[in-house]
Amino acid sequence: MAQLKKYNLNRVFTLFLVCFSGYGVHIFDGEGNLWFIVILLLNFNYLKKIPKIYISRLAVITIISFLFFLAKGMTLELWILRAWLIVLVLITIYKDKVSSFVEDFSKLAEWSSYYSLLHIPMYLLFNTHVWDNKHTIFYLFFYNNTDKFLGIPRIQGYAWEPSCWSYILIVNLIFVLFRKEGKKRIVLALLAILFCNSTTVIMSTAVVIAIHLWFSIKKNRWIIPVAMLMGAALFPFVQGKLNDKLNSGSGLARLSDFYILRDVLSTSPILGGDAYHVSTNMQAFRSREQALYDSGLDIREVGYDGYYGEEMVNDLAALLVEWGIILGPFILLLYLRTPFLKEKELRWMFLAGTIAVISGTPITRTSIFFFFPLSVLLMKPEQIKTLFLISKRTKSNQITK
Structure with missing residues (x-):
């Protein structure tokens, strides 16, 4: 993969701020407004490039959502609107270089997984020296001390809790598997997931691997016995984590x-x-x-x-x-x-x-969750009707078979 250019680093940092503003470590009250302003300032040149049609469509979505919430006696929270505005900026950044989004997001996920693994040696070296009731080392490495895996507390990265940290680790696993990055990258991705030690991330890993194997089996039938053996081997571990969670x-x-x-x-x-x-x-x-x-x-x-x-x-x-x-x-x-x-x-x-x-x-x-749905509604609303063709195609394929 080609090295990131300077302007790519700016986009990767923007993606980091988008994620951090949604589920990052809580520093002070009202910090969401600060990250919102920083994202706008960092990408000020793009504000003038926001297509008017995107603004109009987001305004329609906002009005419909406001009326929807009003109908059940609620108000549309302002911080949801803030998240949508961040999405509007992010979509504008990538609208003319769509393929760059995957490159940037996968790079952020990769770096995040390495940062997650760095928590392990940091804890082994400094846990007796710099450790307080916030469970952080140097306020750069954050842990959840409610449970441990191989003597290491649950790693929560730059997220406010391990299950939130699981999101970016799962994104990393998705890209590693999809791109067939190699055994080393897969092992590192799985190690980061294991030391996060979250039931959410373990269950999500099983789901992502299952989807990947489903698409791989369609191309390579020999994967079926391998997948069955892998499933049998991992089932007790996943079941144990799930049982512990439910208790x-x-x-x-x-x-x-x-x-x-x-x-x-x-x-x-x-x-x-x-x-x-x-x-x-x-x-x-x-x-x-x-x-x-x-x-x-x-x-x-x-x-x-x-x-x-x-x-x-x-x-x-x-x-x-x-x-x-x-x-x-x-x-x-x-x-x-x-x-x-x-x-x-x-x-x-x-x-x-x-x-x-x-x-x-x-x-x-959060903005990162709404990014994908809003990208359809703002950029390609005509794609909505194709959603209803999924079930029809599935049925027709079954009839053909």
Whole structure:
């Protein structure tokens, strides 16, 4: 791969700020506004190049969203609009060099995985010297001390918690597998994932590998027995992580959010509800209790704060609650039509990986999550109708066979 040129470094740094503004380590209150301003200043020359049609389409999306939220007694949060404006700038940066996005994003993901692995020697060298209640070394390397893997605390990189850090690690794995980068890169990508030690990233890894193998099997039948052996070998580990998660407070909270999803959509399937103020729907709030009782865990041992507060922590369920049963899946399906991911396999890996990640990671209100759906709506809205051709093609292929 060619070395990054100077202007590419600027774009990679912009992508870093976009990710950091969405799920980065919390430094101070109101920091989101600061990163928004920095992104605008860093790309000031592009502000004059934003196509008017993009601005008009985003304005229409904003008005429709405002009315949608108003219909269910909510307001469209200003920081969601801020995230969309960041997407508008990012799309403008790449609109004339679409292929450069994959190069830049894959480079950011690669560097992030190396930075993640650097946490290991840093902890071994400095954990007894520079370590405080913030679980950071030099305020450059961040850890979550609730669990350890081979003696190393869970690595959370520049994210505010390990499950959020899992997003960029999964992006790195997607590019490594899709581009067939070689055994060394694959091993390093998997090591970064293992030391993140997040159930979310382990489950997402299994999903991404499964999608990759599915497309590979269609080309090479000999992969089938290899995939079966690999699945059999990894199944106990993945199952163990999942069982451990479901016996923890955070795991049960994520499971209980599906109860909330069920109850909200049973009463208001089109509009959904408020995923970030659960107590506004008492039936949904009580469904958390039901989930805990069904699991056999005493609610008094868990409490209503933290994972069981006002906000849903399972963002897949939260997305469907916030946008309803029609718009929620529609937002996700737009990943399959983004102009920034050309290949079918890459699109499906991103869609499946994103769905797996957000089931345990709150990133569905960030710019990087909305980048792919909004890229379709702003740049190629005519692609929306092709979404409905997917199922028709599948059926016709089955009939042909």
